[in-house]
Amino acid sequence: MRMLMHACCAPCLMAPYKHLSEKYDITVFWYNPNIQPYREYLRRLKAFKEYTKRINAKVIYDYSYPLEEWLYKASILSKKSNVLRCKYCYADRLYKTALKAKELNFDFFSTTLLLAPYQKHEIIKEIAERIGKSVGIKFYYEDMRKWFDEGERMAREAGIYRQGYCGCIYSEADRYWREKIE
Ligand code: SF4
Known part of the structure; x- marks a missing residue:
């Protein structure tokens, strides 16, 4: 079974990739215009490239970085609540992943956003499932938080x-x- 796994960064990819690649044929997908400022984006991208080369992972890159559009939407939502801003951020990345997975005939898509305990886990799951249904591709869910400590290590x-x-x-x-100002 072929999985397209969205990766938010190299550290969050490590443990999920290790465990899930034992069961599935994984291709990793990079699309993260939420990483700002741009020099930070480049720094994380460089670390990601270095690591995925090291483990010989198959990777698809989408380097699009619609900064103005992203900030315009995020700033409107942020004024209402941080949760709304994060929902937009998750949906943007998951929708791109689902479309790419569908286009390339993967069996399902998933995301390393399910790893970090500080992410809004249930919201990510709900959004991804909804997107999967609308795009017509299955979302693979696993509670990856169990691998967080291992990933950190x-x-x-x-x-x-x-x-x-x-x-x-x-x-x-x-x-x-x-x-700092508190
Ligand atoms: S998940 Fe939320 S806090 Fe994190 S980059 Fe996206 S909008 Fe910002």
Whole structure:
């Protein structure tokens, strides 16, 4: 069975890839315009390329980076709530993944967003299932949070860049700026 697995970054790919590639023929999909600013995007992309080469993974890249559009939508939603902004961010990436999986006749798609305990797990699952139904491709769900500690360990041992915040400039501000002025 062939799976197209969206990967948000190299550290989050490690443990899910290790476990799921024992059962499935995995191709990894890169599409993450939520990573800002652009130099951070390049840094995570470089780490991702380095690691996927190291493990000899098959990868499909979508380098599109619609910054103005992304920030325009995210800023409107952010004013209402962070959850709405994250829903948009998840849906954007999962929709691209589902379309690509359908186009290339994969059996299902999935995402490493299911790994981190600080992500909105149930929302990701619900959005992905809805997108899967609308695009006509199955979403593979597994609660990958059970592999989070192992993934952290693997990333440390691999010496791969590990980012300090989720991705967008809003999450960067939450992580560094607000924290420091309190
Ligand atoms: S906090 Fe993370 S999931 Fe939420 S919008 Fe920002 S990058 Fe996306």
